[in-house]
Amino acid sequence: MSWARRLLGVDRRIIFIFIGLGTAVPLLLPVNLPITVTPRVEAAYQTIDTLPEGSRVLISMDYEPDTMAELQPMSIAIMRHCFRKNLKVIGMTLYPAGPGLVEPAMRIAAEAEGKTRNVDYVFLGYKSGFQTVMIGLGESLRQQYPVDFYRTPLDSIPVLRGVDSYAQIDLVVNLTASSAADYWIQFAATRYRKKLVLGATAVMATDYYPYLSSRQLLGLVGGMKGAAEYEKRMDLFGDARRGMDAQSLVHVIIAILVILGNVALLAMQRSGEGGGPAGPLGGPR
C-alpha cells in the first residue's frame, strides 16, 4: 500500500486529536494574534456610534444555545456599546429557548456599563412567530407584548414611555442564527424603512452581502470573528477575541488537511491506484 493510500485511510480519530489540540493549545498558551476590524463590522459599529444619546434601539436576539458561541459575545459587546452611548435598549427574542441566554446577556452588559433595568433597558421576553411579531410591531408593541419578561405591564416601564411601534424606534439590531434575518429585512428594513444592523452566525454571513449593497442592512457582524472585531473596536477583551488564536490554528490545520488530501489523491492517480479514499466518507471508525 502506498503512502498516499495509507494517508487517506488514516483513522478519523487521529484527525479529531489534531483538531482538539489545535483548539486547546492556543487557549492555554495565547499569543494574541492581531485582529483587523473589517469594513462591514466597522459600518455596524458606526451605525450605533453615531446615534444621538437617548435613541431607542430594538435588539432582537433570535438564537439558542447551539449558536451561543458566536452570538452571545456579539450580543454583550453590542449592548455594551449601546449602553456606553447612553442609548435605550429594548431587548427581545423570537426563539423559545432564547430567554435563558438573552436575560443574562442583558444583565451582564448593563452591569458592566452601570445601567438599570426598566430605566435604561427592558427585556420583553419571547414571542412566537417571526413574521407576525415583526409586522405586529409596526402597529402595536403592547398588543404583541402585554407584559415584559418579568410580568411588568409595559405602561409602567419608564424606558417604554411613548414607545409602541417602529415609529418610535431609531435602530433595529437583529442577532440571529436563522431566517429571522430575512424577515427583519423584509419587514423592519423594507416595509417600515427602519435602519437595520445584522449580527449573524458565520454560516449565514455570506448570504447577506446583497442586502448590504442595497442598504437594507447598514452593517454586518459575522460569527465569532465578527464578534471579536466588535470587541476590539470597543476595546474589550472578551470570549470572542480570546478564541481567535485557536480559530486561526484550526483553520490552518483544516487547510493543510485539504491540501494533503488532494496531494495524496494526485499521487494515487499518478501511480494508477485510483482516486477513492480507503474508507467511506468518514473513514474507518
Added chain:
Amino acid sequence: MYLGPVLVTFAVGAALIALFFIPHHQAQVVNAEILEWATVVYAFALILGSISLWNTHARKVRNRIEGWPFSLVTMATLVTVTGLGVVQGTGEGTVVYAIYQSVNAPLASTMFALLAFFIASAAFRAFRARNLEATLLLVTAVLMMIGRVSIGEFLWPGFPAFTEWLLDVPNLAAKRAIAIGVGLGAVSTGLKIILGIERSYLGRSN
C-alpha cells in the same frame, strides 16, 4: 376537497395582501389582530409538536423497543421541566433557569461543536479538486479559511481586503441571484396556496 379550509386560507391570505396596501389606521389594527391570532396559534402548534414527541417515546417504552430506557429519560425530563416551568416560571432564580444553564445550554452547544471534528474529517477525505468548478470552490474556501482570520493577515497584509472583495463581488452576485430566485419562488408558492391551487398542506382526504 376541503372547500371550507381552502376558503379560510384564501380569505386570510387575500386580506393580508390587501391590508399591506391600505395604510389607514383601522386597517392596520385589523392586520395586527390577525397577526396576534397567528402568534397564539403558533404557540399551540409547538405544544402539538411536544405531544407528538411524548407519543413517539411512549410508544418506544410500551413496545420495549431497543433503547427504551433512554426514552424514559426524555419523558421524565419533559414532564419535570414543563411542570416546573409552568408553575415557577423560567427566569433567573428558578429551577428551570438552573436546568437550562447546566443541561440545555451545554448539551445543545456541544452537539453542534462536534461538527467541527466532522467537517475537518470530511474536508480531508472528500474535498477534491476534480475539475475546474470544484477547484474554484476549494480554492475560495481555503482562501476564506486563511484570509478571514488573524493568521491570514500575518501571512499577507492584503488578505482581508482580497477576501472582502470576493464576498462583495462574485459572492454578492451569486447570492443575489439566489435571493431573487427564492423570492420569486416564495411569491408564486404563496399565491398558489391562497388561490387554492396548492392544497397539499391540508393532507390527504379521509
Added chain:
Amino acid sequence: MIDVQTWIAAFLTLCVFSFLYRDNPFYRFAEHLFVGAAAGYLLATQYQNVIRPNVIGPLTSGTADAQGILLTLLPAMLGILLLLRVHPRLVGPARWALAFYVGVYSGIAVTGYLQAQVLAQIADTVKPFGEGWKAVDSALILVGLLTVLAYFFFSAPHTGVHGAGARVGIWFLMVAFGASFGYTVMARVSLLIARVQFLLRDWLHWIPGGVS
C-alpha cells in the same frame, strides 16, 4: 454558574464529546436528556410568554369587555382545534386552524418577498455603475447575476449563448459556495472553541475568564 451546575455541565459536555470515540450509552443518555429538557423548556416558555399573557391574562384580568374576550377566545379556539390533530379521527377540525395559519403566512410571504427580495434586489442591480474600479465591480456583479440566473433557467436547454452564460454562472456560484464553506468551517470551529473554553476556564480554571 455555581459549582454543582458547572460540574453537571462539564459531565454532560464530556458525554457528548465521547461520541467522537464511538457511539456509547453516555452519549445516548445525554442526547435523550437534551431532547426532553429542550422540549420542556420550549413548552414552559410558550406558556409563560404567549399563552399566559395573550390568552389567560385577558380572560382572567376582569378588565376585558365582551369584544376583547371574543377576540381572545377565537385564536385560543383555533389553537385547541390544532391540538385535536393528535387524535387521528380529529384531523378534520384541525385543518381549519392549519388553513388559517397557512393563509396568514402565505399572505405575508407574497408582499414580503416581492418587496424586499425581488424588487429591492433588482433595483440595486439596475443602477448606474460607480467610478473607477467600482465600475468594474458593478459590471462583474451584473454579469454574475445574469449568468447565475441563466444557469437557474431550466425552461430552455443550456446550449449556445445560454449554455455559455450558464457555465460562467456556475463559476460565480462555486466562488460563492466556496465562501460559504469557508465561513461554515469558521462557524463550527467557533462552537468548539467555546466548549473548550468552558472546560478549561469555567470547569478546570486553567485559563482566565470574563470580559475585560
